[in-house]
Amino acid sequence: MSIEFKYISPEETKPLRQLVLRQGKSIDSCIWNGDHLESTKHIGAFLSSRCIGILSLFNNKTEKIENKSQYQLRGMAVHPEHQGKGIGKALVAFSEAELKKSGITSLWCNARTSAVSFYKNLDFTVSSEEFLIKDVGPHVVMSKTLT
Numbered sequence: 001m002s003i004e005f006k007y008i009s010p011e012e013t014k015p016l017r018q019l020v021l022r023q024g025k026s027i028d029s030c031i032w033n034g035d036h037l038e039s040t041k042h043i044g045a046f047l048s049s050r051c052i053g054i055l056s057l058f059n060n061k062t063e064k065i066e067n068k069s070q071y072q073l074r075g076m077a078v079h080p081e082h083q084g085k086g087i088g089k090a091l092v093a094f095s096e097a098e099l100k101k102s103g104i105t106s107l108w109c110n111a112r113t114s115a116v117s118f119y120k121n122l123d124f125t126v127s128s129e130e131f132l133i134k135d136v137g138p139h140v141v142m143s144k145t146l147t
């Protein structure tokens with residue numbers, strides 16, 4: 001399976017955000033504040049010409065970690081037909097390499113509690129108590145140093 005990783009537009013994230021992360025919600029709920037900022041990066045994983053995985057990188061900071069050189073990982077989603085095949089892991093690895101090229105040394109996310117093991121597997125650690133994001137569910141902040 002040959003997967004290509006490339007930068008995509010905010011609009012290109014919408015179908016997978018809706019299918020995987022905002023099931024049953026409007027397409028308007030799939031465009032977020034900051035999506036169109038120049039500092040925000042959206043990355044897609046492509047099988048042939050089909051986008052089967054996405055994530056977004058926001059120049060946002062959390063007070064839960066001390067490092068000032070931070071980016072936030074958001075909108076991590078892999079098409080249900082392609083989950084469990086290493087695509088999410090490879091998307092994060094590609095993104096970490098891109099961030100490191102820009103001198104970013106810390107990556108964090110609000111992880112759904114159902115995805116904590118996925119992030120732990122990628123060397124993220126839990127950096128907060130559990131909290132609730134309205135309409136989405138329980139989360140924790142997770143973070144890792146990019147070495």
Ligand SMILES: CC(C)(COP(=O)(O)OP(=O)(O)OC[C@H]1O[C@@H](n2cnc3c(N)ncnc32)[C@H](O)[C@@H]1OP(=O)(O)O)[C@@H](O)C(=O)NCCC(=O)NCCS
Binds near residue numbers: 088121
């Ligand atoms: C979570 C998600 C992004 C993971 O992507 P994926 O392509 O399915 O994951 P991968 O196949 O790359 O898995 C990488 C590793 O994490 C493990 N893993 C993946 N999802 C996991 C989960 N939910 N719980 C525990 N472990 C998980 C895999 O077993 C694999 O381990 P290995 O490297 O030892 O074989 C994907 O399943 C998804 O889109 N889920 C629904 C949306 C979601 O929860 N997004 C995250 C919001 S914070």
